[in-house]
Amino acid sequence: MPDVTDAILDTFLRDGYDGASLSALSAATGLGRASLYHRFPEGKRAMALAALDRVNERFGVEVIAPLHACGPPQERIDAMLAGLDRFYDGGRRACLLERLIASADRDAFRRPLVATLQAWTDALGLVLGDAERAVDAAAAIEGALVVAALGRPTVFARTLARLSSEILRR
Amino acid sequence: MPDVTDAILDTFLRDGYDGASLSALSAATGLGRASLYHRFPEGKRAMALAALDRVNERFGVEVIAPLHACGPPQERIDAMLAGLDRFYDGGRRACLLERLIASADRDAFRRPLVATLQAWTDALGLVLGDAERAVDAAAAIEGALVVAALGRPTVFARTLARLSSEILRR
DNA sequence: GTCTATAAGCAGATAGAC
DNA sequence: GTCTATCTGCTTATAGAC
Numbered sequence: 001m002p003d004v005t006d007a008i009l010d011t012f013l014r015d016g017y018d019g020a021s022l023s024a025l026s027a028a029t030g031l032g033r034a035s036l037y038h039r040f041p042e043g044k045r046a047m048a049l050a051a052l053d054r055v056n057e058r059f060g061v062e063v064i065a066p067l068h069a070c071g072p073p074q075e076r077i078d079a080m081l082a083g084l085d086r087f088y089d090g091g092r093r094a095c096l097l098e099r100l101i102a103s104a105d106r107d108a109f110r111r112p113l114v115a116t117l118q119a120w121t122d123a124l125g126l127v128l129g130d131a132e133r134a135v136d137a138a139a140a141i142e143g144a145l146v147v148a149a150l151g152r153p154t155v156f157a158r159t160l161a162r163l164s165s166e167i168l169r170r
Numbered sequence: 171m172p173d174v175t176d177a178i179l180d181t182f183l184r185d186g187y188d189g190a191s192l193s194a195l196s197a198a199t200g201l202g203r204a205s206l207y208h209r210f211p212e213g214k215r216a217m218a219l220a221a222l223d224r225v226n227e228r229f230g231v232e233v234i235a236p237l238h239a240c241g242p243p244q245e246r247i248d249a250m251l252a253g254l255d256r257f258y259d260g261g262r263r264a265c266l267l268e269r270l271i272a273s274a275d276r277d278a279f280r281r282p283l284v285a286t287l288q289a290w291t292d293a294l295g296l297v298l299g300d301a302e303r304a305v306d307a308a309a310a311i312e313g314a315l316v317v318a319a320l321g322r323p324t325v326f327a328r329t330l331a332r333l334s335s336e337i338l339r340r
Numbered sequence: 341g342t343c344t345a346t347a348a349g350c351a352g353a354t355a356g357a358c
Numbered sequence: 359g360t361c362t363a364t365c366t367g368c369t370t371a372t373a374g375a376c
Contacts, residue, residue, distance in 0.1 A: 104189030143313020
């Protein structure tokens with residue numbers, strides 16, 4: 001039995017925020033709609049924020065923590081890239097940030113989404129000694145996910161490989 | 171009075187496919203919901219496909235045509251990048267491909283979306299002599315749009331500049 | 341804590357007057 | 359070709375039994 005928040009997250013990733021109905025969330029979690037409201041009295045928006053919390057936890061462990069580890073920069077970068085490959089399942093898994101920032105309710109999510117992105121780019125910028133290059137790397141990953149979904153799955157692995165060989169080069 | 175299809179396109183860009191209600195499309199176009207169905211008897215999906223046709227026209231003129239022009243590769247690339255800057259309004263405008271591929275109805279849109287991406291990467295790949303690099307460049311643009319929407323507007327101009335200086339380098 | 345039942349409203353879509 | 363009015367079904371959300 002998969003965790004309720006994970007099932008909610010998967011549903012938002014698949015259908016988007018506006019496209020994910022309470023019925024779909026209910027089916028994915030195995031809980032009745034009313035039970036979902038028992039767990040998330042603030043409704044659908046709170047479910048999305050809980051999914052984002054879950055993303056933050058996992059992303060922190062898989063992607064950000066390796067950046068704070070010991071070892072030379074190239075090693076930490078490669079550990080981050082390996083974490084990204086796992087986190088996004090080789091480019092087959094969508095990004096919740098994209099799904100929520102593209103929703104009609106984006107204003108309700110903007111602050112936490114910006115904070116999530118910033119946590120990543122701050123940690124990466126520290127390793128690179130360059131904040132802009134960290135933002136650019138995040139953009140490269142996000143774009144690879146979009147284009148992978150548009151029928152070009154190999155772009156994701158290629159992007160990881162290119163970041164590994166070029167992100168520390170001046 | 172802006173064109174009806176342009177108003178529909180803007181609404182899908184702002185709210186996403188699932189987030190754009192017929193009421194919102196009606197308000198944006200100034201037409202009643204029934205009038206929208208007179209123009210698009212196949213309903214909301216047909217409105218999105220008409221918006222995509224409009225994107226294809228404009229993108230063809232602004233971005234793809236410069237790639238087929240005469241002149242050295244660097245000149246053609248820079249003309250394409252200038253077209254992208256106009257087309258996406260310096261990164262402030264969203265991409266319809268992202269909005270439609272992220273919808274719960276993505277399967278209905280997949281073919282035309284893949285075709286739109288391919289038209290671009292084919293033309294760019296011809297100039298570069300490398301299909302994969304063309305796909306990677308498209309990913310860079312898409313990612314810059316996502317991250318720009320996440321509160322980092324300068325990433326778009328930086329991405330255009332980087333593509334200009336590096337896309338032809340081996 | 342999950343359920344059935346239901347509320348109130350909006351969704352996409354249609355009929356038919358003008 | 360646009361309108362008012364309407365249909366059906368699904369939406370988010372709630373009440374209250376168990």
